[in-house]
Ligand SMILES: Cc1cc2nc3c(=O)[nH]c(=O)nc-3n(C[C@H](O)[C@H](O)[C@H](O)COP(=O)(O)OP(=O)(O)OC[C@H]3O[C@@H](n4cnc5c(N)ncnc54)[C@H](O)[C@@H]3O)c2cc1C
Ligand code: SF4
Ligand code: SF4
């Protein structure tokens with residue numbers, strides 16, 4: 263049927279391709295850290311699709327298991343690597359199926375979505391990374407990125423808190439970071455056991471011992487929102503401006519493209535406006551309970 | 554599809570008895586024609602009978618939590634019912650829509666290679682007859698989300714591009730309506746192919762009919778094909794008077810100029826606790842709302858596990874699991890979910906899409922089982938905060 267004279271349709275050209283289409287990728291390596299955290303190195307079956315997946319640390323992909331579901335997972339590899347890596351914690355329905363997969367198996371990927379950490383703006387400045395609980399996946403790729411380009415950053419401080427020592431997965435990584443020049447790593451736990459050698463208490467209790475020049479420090483925070491709020495309060499007291507404090511938020515996500523409405527926080531869509539926000543931008547919407 | 558507006562069209566006169574000619578002309582252009590049909594006690598868009606006739610004389614009675622339609626003796630209007638629960642939203646943003654077809658190879662278990670193909674909706678050419686100004690405004694709001702944002706949605710675009718919209722302006726408002734305060738009605742301003750105003754008199758010899766205006770090339774071509782006379786001056790005067798009386802008589806309003814600030818300044822307010830005592834979190838308000846766009850996307854695997862379909866389905870910010878992530882629910886209480894709905898509709902929507910998420914259709918008031926009225930909720934908050 264001919265289109266006929268144009269009716270009062272919407273203006274603007276429409277891209278015919280669905281942004282929801284997953285791209286098959288093969289697992290080429292699986293590394294396990296403890297029982298329920300696994301890093302999957304993935305290679306797109308169609309190498310020509312790789313340029314579309316160029317990303318900044320902090321951005322995420324939707325990882326798809328056909329017939330099961332799709333989950334938002336940060337990209338933990340280096341942007342210069344040919345393969346893409348996702349470090350996935352097994353918590354529920356979809357991730358439980360991902361846990362059973364290994365080399366040779368195929369997953370779907372679409373992305374990258376959202377924005378990255380401000381790693382360009384942070385060049386030649388000091389960087390303080392504050393992470394808490396189990397939610398450090400979105401920031402560990404950023405730390406690796408800076409160490410791979412060590413000369414471009416000033417003093418790097420990593421403050422990491424866990425509830426119990428067993429939650430400190432990937433411990434060797436912290437040890438490796440600790441051995442780097444001009445670097446401070448502070449590990450702490452709420453519930454120390456007899457072999458725990460680092461600090462005790464929650465992560466925010468250890469801010470005092472961190473030397474920090476507010477005029478040349480960029481802060482990256484990732485973890486439970488209560489921890490982030492405490493950390494922000496202390497950082498403000500120490501003179502760090504809200505423009506230099508960045509948080510990575512987590513919300514329910516069904517689409518990652520701004521359609522499904524699940525990921526909203528006030529006026530922000532965490533999927534397309536975040537997941538990383540300068541605290542200044544969130545303003546009054548960060549810290550209101552139940553928003 | 555380009556939006557080319559026709560030259561400022563001469564308003565035409567369509568006698569009421571000639572409405573079937575319009576329907577026939579739309580059908581001749583390949584459209585399936587749907588119009589307001591009373592069905593099981595409410596109004597909905599449904600196929601018009603072969604005759605192209607719409608029964609006259611139906612009227613609605615609406616109030617918070619209350620809706621009745623009945624046939625009135627002595628009334629002849631064919632567009633006498635202002636609106637029903639169903640807006641035109643389902644014709645573009647389908648309540649349930651398969652998006653992707655996934656084919657897997659024969660090997661058992663997850664992790665198999667797969668192919669994913671987009672499913673294009675089999676979009677019919679649909680002409681909707683009797684679209685109110687509020688619903689046209691709501692369609693423009695949804696266009697901003699699904700077509701003009703960073704990622705345009707091909708399924709929505711396919712349906713949207715095949716719609717032919719015949720608007721009908723309102724000369725009578727329901728008590729729940731407040732489009733005038735939202736600047737979206739009662740007169741349809743843009744986004745239609747044809748716009749009609751129904752008048753009980755004003756035609757030659759005081760007859761009943763419609764002032765008809767074209768809003769697009771397709772609309773102008775259709776009007777030209779009907780070879781109608783220009784609308785008489787009395788009809789144009791009657792039309793104008795009808796719109797003014799309708800707007801002036803509206804019983805509800807929102808203080809649009811105080812939004813979004815009023816709600817942003819009161820993210821904590823005792824009224825949220827108070828409304829949470831009444832709200833059932835049933836999600837009716839979001840389902841009837843012509844702008845709400847929240848949905849879930851899920852896999853529906855085939856029984857033989859050789860394939861799966863990714864399906865999008867309407868959901869609601871009132872669903873318990875809407876803001877749930879692993880181990881944490883950001884909005885566990887009704888207080889927080891009602892606040893999300895209202896603050897999003899009336900405030901954050903403006904930051905996100907440059908317009909309010911509310912067009913003043915009043916459906917959420919009528920179809921709330923306990924009669925919660927958003928204009929009253931806003932007024933209660935405003936009362937504690939003089940401008
Ligand atoms: C931007 C972003 C980056 C993330 N990066 C990582 C990462 O690098 N590594 C990692 O292990 N996890 C990450 N997560 C969390 C991860 O998405 C969830 O753990 C995962 O969705 C849980 O899915 P599930 O089906 O196994 O769990 P279930 O509890 O069965 O979840 C069912 C559904 O709820 C929703 N959901 C549940 N939890 C979350 C959550 N935390 N965030 C968003 N949606 C959720 C999803 O729609 C999911 O399909 C990230 C989340 C976001 C938003
Ligand atoms: S919020 Fe209520 S009045 Fe406003 S557009 Fe939605 S249903 Fe209509
Ligand atoms: S406001 Fe009314 S319609 Fe909306 S969820 Fe609450 S009870 Fe249901």
Ligand code: FES
Nearest residue numbers: 518520522523533
């Ligand atoms: S994840 Fe769907 S709108 Fe953000």
